[in-house]
Amino acid sequence: MPSTGKSSIWSEGRKKKLLTELERLYPDPQSELQFQNDYQLLIAVILSAQCTDKKVNEVTPALFRKYKDFKQLAKASVSDVETLIRQVNYFKTKSKNIVATAKIVATDYDGKLPLERSALEALPGVGRKTTNVVLSEKGVEPAFPVDTHVYRVSRRLRLATRTDRDKVEEQIRMKFDPSLWRNLHHWLIFHGRRVCKAQNPLCDECTLSNLCPSSEP
Ligand code: SF4
Known part of the structure; x- marks a missing residue:
């Protein structure tokens, strides 16, 4: 080594x-993660923790087809999300986190991802690394x-x-x-x-x- x-x-x-x-x-x-908007970016990055981008890219098309934005995902049952992303490591915790995050974004931000460090870091399943990825990918700040x-x-x-x-x-x-x-x-x-x-x-x-x-x- x-x-x-x-x-x-x-x-x-x-x-x-x-x-x-x-x-x-x-x-x-x-990024090798596949996403088309802020919603897909955040969810894909949360799912990619301790999991390959390839695996995340395999599960997100079905997830995003069924739940097209934060407001729709906020209404999902955690068990249904678990079924959709079960190939991803820690899928149970991640399912809980992405539904909880979607609820906050839907309720507190009218479904629009807040692009500020403190607001992002307060979301379930979103730590410093995920926040940095979102801010960097969106060109909000270096x-x-x-x-x-x-x-x-x-x-x-x-x-x-x-x-x-x-x-x-x-x-x-x-x-x-x-x-x-x-x-x-x-x-x-x-x-x-x-x-x-x-x-x-x-x-x-x-x-x-x-x-x-x-x-x-
Ligand atoms: S960057 Fe990694 S692979 Fe390249 S020489 Fe250094 S330790 Fe080896």
Whole structure:
């Protein structure tokens, strides 16, 4: 398993090389979740916690066909939602959360997702990462969501050294201009999924290895 260290190695020159290579590798840094509006975005992101985007994309078409917006989902029975999303990890908790969230959005915001950090973070099943994803995807404010891939790859590259996710987010935000956060988030996810895998990182195939202190020969 690659090691992670504590010293800062990221000069401006090294950061530029890293960003150039990530952009070359992943020229289209977009979410792999499928959504068409704010409602679908929030629900898909909630469902994606500890679950692959691929699995979420398999269940959301039927869910969104039946419940087309927050107001409709607010009236759903939790057991029906469970049936629709049962292939997703933690489907029982997530079913409860998305129906509860839909009720709040339907009642307190007339069915329109509030695009403010404090309002989003107050919704059931919505934490800092989900809020950051929504704000970043909607272009409301620059944000850097830290999911499991971003956390792992950031630490292996020693872009971040802290163990707490909020601190990892802070360390990255301190290192890069806000205009880069959204793309960097997607690039690190892509790299984590395809190359810098959790169990067996493909260091011998990794074109970042010359920049990575955790590279294994
Ligand atoms: S060399 Fe690449 S695959 Fe290996 S730990 Fe570093 S970033 Fe991950």
